[in-house]
Amino acid sequence: MRNFLFTAAITMTACCAQAAPLTAAQQQEQLQAIAQYNTGDYQDALPQLTQLAALGDAQSETDLGTMYYCGCAVPEDTGRAFALQNQAAAQGNADAQNNLGQMYLDSGDYAQSFAHFSAAAAKGSAGGAYNVALSYENGWGVPVDKTKAIARLHQLAAQGNGWAANRLGYDAMQGIDEPQDYKQALAWYEQAVKDGNGNAATELGYLYEFGHGVAADNQKALQYYMQGAKTGDADGEVRTADLYRSGTGIAKNPQQAIYWYKQAIVQNNAEAAYELGRMYHNGWGVPIDDAQALFLFRLGASWGGPRSADLAGDIYYFGDAVPIDYNRARNYYEQAAWKGDTNALVDLGYMYETGEGEPQSYQNEFELALVLKSLLKGPNPMGIDDLAVDTNRADVHIQVALPHLNEAQVLTARAEAKDWLKNLNGVYDPDLDSINAPFNPLYGLIAMLLAIVAIGFAYLLVKEAQPK
Secondary structure, eight states: OOOOOOSSOOOOOOOOSOOOOOOHHHHHHHHHHHHHHHTTOHHHHHHHHHHHHHTTOHHHHHHHHHHHHHTSSSOOOHHHHHHHHHHHHHTTOHHHHHHHHHHHHHHTOHHHHHHHHHHHHHTTOHHHHHHHHHHHHHTSSSOOOHHHHHHHHHHHHHTTOHHHHHHHHHHHHHTSSSOOOHHHHHHHHHHHHHTTOHHHHHHHHHHHHHTSSSOOOHHHHHHHHHHHHHTTOHHHHHHHHHHHHHOSSSOOOHHHHHHHHHHHHTTTOHHHHHHHHHHHHHTSSSOOOHHHHHHHHHHHHHTTOHHHHHHHHHHHHHTSSSOOOHHHHHHHHHHHHTTTBHHHHHHHHHHHHHTSSSOOOHHHHHHHHHHHHHHHHSSSOBTOSOHHHHHHHHHHHHHHHGGGOOHHHHHHHHHHHHHHHHHTTOOOOGGGGGOOOOOOHHHHHHHHHHHHHHHHHHHHHHHHHSOO
16 A cells, blocks of 8 residues: 555544445455455456445445555545545444554554554454554554564464564564574565465565575576565566566566566556666667656656656656756756665756756755765665766766865855755765865965955055054
8 A cells, every 4th residue: 555644634434334234246246346456456346346335335445445545546535545444444344444544654643543553453453463563663653662563473473464474574684673684584484475475475586586595596586576476566576577577597578577567567666667667768678669668757756766757857858759858857857866866866966067957056066976975885875876987976076066166165065965865864974074175276366366455455544544
């Protein structure tokens, strides 16, 4: 489910009576609609779910509410989503109760979120019980209590909760709260897969692809990625497509790559839109089609993908399949740069240097170079192609901009770079404080002339004051 921020709280509605039992024919329609919904066939599920929800069927209200929340086959409508989930929850539907907890969590109302997760768990919802454990881990509506969170996750995993086992695997893989342990992660993921968790299959694929805790084996990685993808796990769909596109350790298959990227795009996955866009932009297994690439990059950018935004900027900047449009290029570069994409920082800095789509500003070029240098020194910089090359590009921007700046401009750019990095949760590189504005002979000459004028003026005043 996608995350959104709500601007207003929506009061829970009450439903005073249970819906009338469904007829045998309606029950058959419900089963068909739920099957279509669970396989992501939202368009075909929509008519039946709408009809059954109007009759007060709680599961149909739950699924239809989720579709309105994520914008699946219907326009996004959080108000309608809340209303439908509340109606279903009032009839005792635990899934709806858990969904309400997630929706309030997305809106930042942690107290309501925890209350709904707890109510869902009390009604037997495995998802609700799992989210209660995460609430203790992250302090959502309750004080942070890592010990209680881990104990609950272990308890749930022992009861066959695949999401709990998957989370314990993730914590072991990332070294969260305990030392990193790939073999322990492997064991938890294997248990989660047995318990039906699709995302765990994807994570197992990752361990096999990169040889973490096991011997690297792309054939086995593909098997696990495919297993995750077939459960509708978007990460599994993207990983499956990546392997088919690259052909690393398996037979290359561009058509399979396109198919699985499209499956993930249906779930509004920005990474899939970016990767499929690159296939069309570069002609990887398909004819070059920059119009299609631009559509996909813009789509990925609209879902918050900075790398998609950067490449959309490139297409507008160079005029690939569209007229050159520096203003649109700048807008997309800014969107990506604000999220820390290193390529976009370089591209935007160049536009400030040349004045294309922006008023020329060496101060802004210098500021972006400081941000870029700091990000490149940190862990996992986004959009990096080659550390040495990107570092050199940042150095070139500094060398071009610095001779045009005075000390005040350097200090301002440095302060704004620090603010930019704070917004990215990045760390400013203190070594950059040694970069100062060079001495400009022209400024020295002007200062000397002003001093001569001041001395001459003072001399005249003194002479004028002397008695005659």
